[in-house]
Amino acid sequence: MTPRERVKAAMRYRPVDKAPLQYYYTPVGYFEHGEKLNDLYATLPGDFEPFYRHEPCGPGPGDYDPDGSYHAFKKDEWGTLWEYRIYGIAGIPKQYPIPVLEEIDRYTLPDPLRRSVEAQQAVCRNQGEYYTLVNAHSLIERLRQLLPDDEVYCGIELDDPAINRLADKICAYNAVAIEQAIAAGADGIQFGDDYGAEKSMLLSPETWRRFFKPRLKELFAPAVKAGLDIHFHSCGKIEPILEDLREVGATSIWPQLPAYDMKQLADTCRSLGLAVAIHTDRANTMTFGTPADVRELVLREFETFKMMDGGSWFYVEADNGFPFENLRALVETIAQWR
Template sequence: MTSRELVYKTLNFENPERVPRQKWVLPWAQHHYPVELNQIGEDYPDDIIGAPGYNKVNDRSEGDPTEVGESTDAWGCKFLNYQKGIIGEVKEPLVKDDAWKDVNNVHIPREWLTIDIDKINAFCKNTDKFVMAGACPRPFEQLQFIRGTENLFIDLMLRPQGLLDFMKKMHAFNCEQLTLWASTDVDALSFMDDWGSQNSLLINPKVWVEFFKPMYKDYIDIAHDHGKKIFMHSDGYILDIYPHLIELGLDAINSQLFCMPMEELAKYKGKITFWGEIDRQQLLPYGSLEDIKHAVQQVKNNLWARGGCIAQCEFGPGAKPANVEKVFETWNLCL
């Protein structure tokens, strides 16, 4: 069975012969553990990969966001980073005016629409891996980068017309980008937004339903209308929005499972695929090998339903290589 077939059987709850794998690697791990990282990759190769866009026009991003210093994203937001191997923060918003009169400071990166479809299709044809699109809209996070987190939270309450107009414009661009990628031979689209703090949603769930659920519905509908699967990532405690995402038909969610009660997550077993992960706050940096084994078994016992789980974890700051390896070793023996 190929990796592509394995992932589809998992997403469709068709009892795959093993749990598919995906390792997320931050530059920190590449800097600190290149030998161990390479060995894990050889022993437990990924079943899910991303497609290059082969863009014909470069976007306006500048600098390396994982290096110490300043970098600029494709929208024009400037990030300041103090630690090599991770991504920094935006310290100065592009939109400073409360009425959004300076919104023209924002550049919508239409360069992302210059993908080479023929090359992408050839990439998909020449691999037996499950291929994700090289686009990942993040409306809530991008709005924070543009406006600043505190200012955006105020705007979501006061609803200035400038914010509402820009959100429509940004969403139209995101839909155009996803529709373009959905016309290629990739297997899945994706989107992301970090919605959770350690123990609650960052905004009132009613505000999420009003503003962001309709956006996500459009993303999911675009994927399914084109015969694609669709995945989402969100950090933190996001239990409040799980039922909504399932209602919308999301195929797979990557979330911090160990920020939420496992017995509550178990209610959604068989309704959505849990695209990882294993606790990277405590277990991956500080846990024993036995702790890691127990954590994987806990996820499998609570959330596996003839599919519905992907062996994903993040190799990032503080994680022990042996613990990351143990995650994949344990998943490999689960079925």
């Protein structure tokens, strides 16, 4: 199987010659481990793009407090000022372009065509042999970057007309990226919204179905019609809406595995035909465990999700604080069992 054939089979619960592998090349991983990370990844290339050596990078000279600790501020094209305390890790909004719901209609979104060209570039780089997913952005995450959390969640719960208008504008922005992905010949799109906390959803399933489900269905419809896969990421426990995600067109999910009973999640997703990206526990095992803990967990993931029967793939991302010995154990064990 080519890498592309392998991933497409896994997405559809068809047997594979070996479990597919996806890397996300995090800046913080290269900042902490440098060329060792390039050398490690080179031993086991993935299926979503050809391996190439990434240049280790780090903070700029002005990104430090007087005491020498990393502390940076950056404003994005949406007008949000971000505060960063850990290099390479998502920051926290410091200033919002829309401080209150009443000012929503004064806000102007950036030009979506500036970003959608990335879809064409990514597909052109990897067309043919490798499986290509194109970023189709987010909805609740974007809302939470534009307004304070209380304005977002209260607005959604109260079905405020202004936040509904803003959500529709964001969906229209995201739709351009999907149109470009289809035109470029991508294999699928990826969409990310964090709906869950450690033990439950942040919004009730009923509220989610009212506010998000119809918008996602309309947003994904062109990709579904064109036969693209839809890969959906959400942190936290979102078990009550997994079937809903399948109904709006999602073909796979990238879940926060420790929030679930692994066997139950594997069985649920197999019954729904919802493929799963296997992201080995980063909050505990990868950060605080031993290489033996990592090896044991990877084997358990491989067996629980019946990876050779299709329906899942390994996802590798080097977060801050991962001991290199654990990263090596992760990649070497995946190589052994895939």
